[in-house]
Amino acid sequence: MPTTAAQLGTKSAALERKVRTGRVGLKRWLGPDYRLGFLFVLPIVVLVLALVAYPFGYAVYLSMTRKYVGLPPVFVGFENYVKLTFDGFFQRAVVNSFVFTFGSVGVKLLLGMGMALVLTSQIRFRSFWTGVLLIPWVAPTVVSALNFLWIYDGSLGVLNYLLVKVFRILPQGVGWLSEAGTAMASVIAVNVWRGFPFFGISFLAGMKAIPGELYEAAAVDGATAVQRFRHVTMPGIRNIVIIVMLLSTIWTFNDFAIVYILTKGGPGGTTMVLPVFTYEMAFGAQRLGEAIAAALYMLPPLAFVIIVLARHMRRGRAK
Amino acid sequence: MDSRLKDLAEKLDAGLIARREFLRKAAVVTGGTAVGLKALEGMARAQSQTKLRVWLFKSFVTAGNDLLAKQIETWAAERKVQVEMDWATFGDREQKFVAAIEAGNPPDMAEMNYQGPSRYKPALRDVTKLAKDVAAVRGGLFPYAERVVNLNGQFFGVARLAFGGGFFVRKDLLDAKGVKLPKVYDPDVVEMAKKTQDPSKDLWGFGQTLNRSDDGNGYMQNILWNYGGGVWDKDGKPALNTTFQKQNLEAIKFSVDTIQKHKIQPPGVMGWTDVHNNEAYMAGKLVSTNNGASLYYAMVAKKHPLAEKTQVILTPGGPAGSYLAAGAYNWGIFNKSKHAELCEDLIRWVEDEKRFDEYTKASIGQAGSVYKSRADKPYWKTDPNFDGMLQNILRSVWVGYPGPFSAAAVEVQAQYILCDMAGRVVVGGLSAEAALKEAHARVEEIYKIRGGKV
Known part of the structure; x- marks a missing residue:
C-alpha cells in the first residue's frame, strides 16, 4: 500500500520526538554540556588508552603466550601462571618479596617516626640535621647500592673493618651478603637506609600541622610525653602514616635495583624477590611470556594495596 | 651571475665604488659562497653516506677495546662508511639484544658471546660462507668454538676469540x-x-x-x-x-x-x-x-x-x-641489516691476521685462539703466564658437553x-x-x- 504524505509526516514527527527524548535523557543523565565534556576528555582518554590500556592489555596477552626472543608468540592460555604457581623457586621469591617488603616498611616506620619526633623537638641545627637525614633519599639508588656493596664486602668492606679492626667487636669479618642469616637483613637495611627519610619528612610535615594548643592542653591535663604522643600526635598524623606506609609498600615491593646490585637474588635464592625473578626470567632465561606472567602475578596484592590507598584518600578528602 | 656581484658591477660601471672596493667586496662574496657550497656539499655527502650500526663488547681489557674501535674507524674511513659504535658490557649485553630484537631495531652487526648465535638465531643472518672462508685459511675452528657458531650445519656467527x-x-x-x-x-x-x-x-x-x-x-x-x-x-x-x-x-x-x-x-x-x-x-x-x-x-x-x-x-x-x-666470542650480522656485504667486509678486515695480532698483543692473553693456526703464534711464548692461558683454551669443551651444544x-x-x-x-x-x-x-x-x- 502506498504511503501517504500525512502518514510520512506522522512517522517523521514520531522519530524526531524519539530522538529528542533520547537527547533529553542523555542531557538529563550526563548534563547539558555533555558533548563538550566528551570533547574535553577525549585527548586524555586516547592518551590513557594508548599509553596504559594498550600496553597493559598487550602484556596480559603476552603473559598467556610462549614468547621467545625474535619469534612470534604462541597462545598457551593460563599455562604460564599454572607453571609459576608450582615453581618452588618462584614460590620462594614470593615469600622473600613479602619478607623484604614488610621487613623494610616496618623498620622505616619506626625510624621515620623517630626522625620526625627528634626534628620536631628543640634541637640545635635542626635545619642542618633535616638536610643531612634527607641525603639517603636524595642519593641515586644505584650509587647507594654500589656503596653498600663495598661497605658489606667481606674482605675489603668498611663494615667488617670497623667491627673487627677498629672496635674489635667481632673476631672475624662477616659475609654480610653471603650468609643465610644476614643476606636478607643486609638488603633490607639498605632499603631502610634509603627509604626512612621519606617517612620522617612526611611525618614531620604532619606533626607540624598539629596545633600547639592541643599539646598545651594535654600538658595542662597532666599527660606524659608518651600519652601526648599516643593521644595527640598519632591521631593527628594517622592519615599520613597510612598513606606513607601504603606508598612505601608499593615502592618496596617493586624495588629491583638494590637487590639486583647487591646480590642478584643470591646466594642460592636467599634474597630472590619478584622483580629480580621477573628480570632474570626475561633476560636470563629469555622466556618473555613467563616473565610477564611473573610480573603480573604481583598485580593482585598490589592492586589491593592501591585500592585501599585510593579509598582511604577519598574518604579523607570527603571528611 | 650572483645578484650581489651583478649589483657591484653596476655600481662600478656607474662610478659609485672604486675598483679596489669592487675587488674586495667581490672576493668576500665569492669566497663566502664557495665556503657555503662546500659546507652544503659536505652535509649532502654525510647524509647520503652509508651508516653502519655496530655493537661491540666492552671487556675489562680496555686496551683491546680501544684498539678494536680504532681498527673499525680506520676501515670506515677507508670504505667511506659512517659507523656508529655502541658498547655493551657483561651486565647489559643480553638486555640490549633482547630489547633491540623485540623492538625490531637491532644493529647491523654485533660482537656476541657464545650464547648469541643460539639465542638470537631467528634474528641473525646465515653467514656460513664467510665463516667457512675465514676458518679455512686459519686451519679450521677448534671443536668448542665450532659448536657455538655452527648450528646444525648453518653458521650464525663468525668466531673471533675465546677469553683466555x-x-x-x-x-x-x-x-x-x-x-x-x-x-x-x-x-x-x-x-x-x-x-x-x-x-x-x-x-x-x-x-x-x-x-x-x-x-x-x-x-x-x-x-x-x-x-x-x-x-x-x-x-x-x-x-x-x-x-x-x-x-x-x-x-x-x-x-x-x-x-x-x-x-x-x-x-x-x-x-x-x-x-x-x-x-x-x-x-x-x-x-x-x-x-x-x-x-x-x-x-x-x-x-x-x-x-x-x-x-x-x-x-x-x-x-x-x-x-x-670455553665459548667463542663471535660476529653476528642481523637479518634486518641492509648492508650485509659491508658487515662481511668489516669482519674480514678486523679478522685479518695482522690486525688480529695487534689486538692479541694489546689484550695480554685475553684473545684466546678459536682458530687452530692462531694457537701456533709466537706471541703465546712471549710470557710464561700465557702458556697456561693458551693450554686452558686448547683443552676446552663446550657448554652441554658431553652432549651437544x-x-x-x-x-x-x-x-x-x-x-x-x-x-x-x-x-x-x-x-x-x-x-x-x-x-x-x-x-x-x-x-x-x-x-x-x-
Missing part, C-alpha cells in the same frame, strides 16, 4: 712455604691453601665464589666434569640427578667443603660477584683464584707489584680429569642453576642430595621447554 684465563697463584707465597703448584683441586689446592693462608692476616688460600656470577657458573660447570659428572649426558638429556648423580654429589660436596669444612675461602665469598675475586687478589688477600686473563691484564697494565709474583697455570682438575668450558644448555648457564644449587647447600642449609634434586627438576623443566636442539 686460568688458575692464578701467588708463586712467591708458595715458594716461601715450599709448596708445589697444584694440579688437582683435591687434595692439591686444599693443601696448598691450608699451608699458605693466614686468616689472622686476612690472607685466604682460595677465592672462588659459588654465587650467581659468570665465575661461579664456570667453576661449577668445570668441577662437575672434573669429578666425572655434568648437567647433560652424551645424548644431551638432563643427567644431574640421574646418570651422573654420584659424581655430581661428590663435586658439590667438595665445593661446599672448601668453604665450610676446609675453611680455605674468605668470609663473604658466597656473596661475591665477578669482580670481587679480582679485587681481593689484587689487594693481596688471596693465594689463588680462578679468573679470566683480564686479571693479569689489570695487574700488568697498572704495573701492580703482584703481576711478577703471579703464575697463571692450568685450571686444576679432579678424579676424572681436568675440564674447562644446545639452547637448553645455554639457558641452564644463563639462569645460574648450578650456582643456585651450590648456594642452596652453603646458605640455604639443604643437603647436597636435596639441592641436586631441586636443580635437576629445573634443568628438566628447561629441557622440556627448549628440547635438546640448538
Whole structure:
C-alpha cells in the first residue's frame, strides 16, 4: 500500500520526538554540556588508552603466550601462571618479596617516626640535621647500592673493618651478603637506609600541622610525653602514616635495583624477590611470556594495596 | 651571475665604488659562497653516506677495546662508511639484544658471546660462507668454538676469540712455604691453601665464589666434569640427578667443603660477584683464584707489584680429569641489516691476521685462539703466564658437553642453576642430595621447554 504524505509526516514527527527524548535523557543523565565534556576528555582518554590500556592489555596477552626472543608468540592460555604457581623457586621469591617488603616498611616506620619526633623537638641545627637525614633519599639508588656493596664486602668492606679492626667487636669479618642469616637483613637495611627519610619528612610535615594548643592542653591535663604522643600526635598524623606506609609498600615491593646490585637474588635464592625473578626470567632465561606472567602475578596484592590507598584518600578528602 | 656581484658591477660601471672596493667586496662574496657550497656539499655527502650500526663488547681489557674501535674507524674511513659504535658490557649485553630484537631495531652487526648465535638465531643472518672462508685459511675452528657458531650445519656467527684465563697463584707465597703448584683441586689446592693462608692476616688460600656470577657458573660447570659428572649426558638429556648423580654429589660436596669444612675461602665469598675475586687478589688477600686473563691484564697494565709474583697455570682438575668450558666470542650480522656485504667486509678486515695480532698483543692473553693456526703464534711464548692461558683454551669443551651444544644448555648457564644449587647447600642449609634434586627438576623443566636442539 502506498504511503501517504500525512502518514510520512506522522512517522517523521514520531522519530524526531524519539530522538529528542533520547537527547533529553542523555542531557538529563550526563548534563547539558555533555558533548563538550566528551570533547574535553577525549585527548586524555586516547592518551590513557594508548599509553596504559594498550600496553597493559598487550602484556596480559603476552603473559598467556610462549614468547621467545625474535619469534612470534604462541597462545598457551593460563599455562604460564599454572607453571609459576608450582615453581618452588618462584614460590620462594614470593615469600622473600613479602619478607623484604614488610621487613623494610616496618623498620622505616619506626625510624621515620623517630626522625620526625627528634626534628620536631628543640634541637640545635635542626635545619642542618633535616638536610643531612634527607641525603639517603636524595642519593641515586644505584650509587647507594654500589656503596653498600663495598661497605658489606667481606674482605675489603668498611663494615667488617670497623667491627673487627677498629672496635674489635667481632673476631672475624662477616659475609654480610653471603650468609643465610644476614643476606636478607643486609638488603633490607639498605632499603631502610634509603627509604626512612621519606617517612620522617612526611611525618614531620604532619606533626607540624598539629596545633600547639592541643599539646598545651594535654600538658595542662597532666599527660606524659608518651600519652601526648599516643593521644595527640598519632591521631593527628594517622592519615599520613597510612598513606606513607601504603606508598612505601608499593615502592618496596617493586624495588629491583638494590637487590639486583647487591646480590642478584643470591646466594642460592636467599634474597630472590619478584622483580629480580621477573628480570632474570626475561633476560636470563629469555622466556618473555613467563616473565610477564611473573610480573603480573604481583598485580593482585598490589592492586589491593592501591585500592585501599585510593579509598582511604577519598574518604579523607570527603571528611 | 650572483645578484650581489651583478649589483657591484653596476655600481662600478656607474662610478659609485672604486675598483679596489669592487675587488674586495667581490672576493668576500665569492669566497663566502664557495665556503657555503662546500659546507652544503659536505652535509649532502654525510647524509647520503652509508651508516653502519655496530655493537661491540666492552671487556675489562680496555686496551683491546680501544684498539678494536680504532681498527673499525680506520676501515670506515677507508670504505667511506659512517659507523656508529655502541658498547655493551657483561651486565647489559643480553638486555640490549633482547630489547633491540623485540623492538625490531637491532644493529647491523654485533660482537656476541657464545650464547648469541643460539639465542638470537631467528634474528641473525646465515653467514656460513664467510665463516667457512675465514676458518679455512686459519686451519679450521677448534671443536668448542665450532659448536657455538655452527648450528646444525648453518653458521650464525663468525668466531673471533675465546677469553683466555686460568688458575692464578701467588708463586712467591708458595715458594716461601715450599709448596708445589697444584694440579688437582683435591687434595692439591686444599693443601696448598691450608699451608699458605693466614686468616689472622686476612690472607685466604682460595677465592672462588659459588654465587650467581659468570665465575661461579664456570667453576661449577668445570668441577662437575672434573669429578666425572655434568648437567647433560652424551645424548644431551638432563643427567644431574640421574646418570651422573654420584659424581655430581661428590663435586658439590667438595665445593661446599672448601668453604665450610676446609675453611680455605674468605668470609663473604658466597656473596661475591665477578669482580670481587679480582679485587681481593689484587689487594693481596688471596693465594689463588680462578679468573679470566683480564686479571693479569689489570695487574700488568697498572704495573701492580703482584703481576711478577703471579703464575697463571692450568685450571686444576679432579678424579676424572681436568675440564674447562670455553665459548667463542663471535660476529653476528642481523637479518634486518641492509648492508650485509659491508658487515662481511668489516669482519674480514678486523679478522685479518695482522690486525688480529695487534689486538692479541694489546689484550695480554685475553684473545684466546678459536682458530687452530692462531694457537701456533709466537706471541703465546712471549710470557710464561700465557702458556697456561693458551693450554686452558686448547683443552676446552663446550657448554652441554658431553652432549651437544644446545639452547637448553645455554639457558641452564644463563639462569645460574648450578650456582643456585651450590648456594642452596652453603646458605640455604639443604643437603647436597636435596639441592641436586631441586636443580635437576629445573634443568628438566628447561629441557622440556627448549628440547635438546640448538
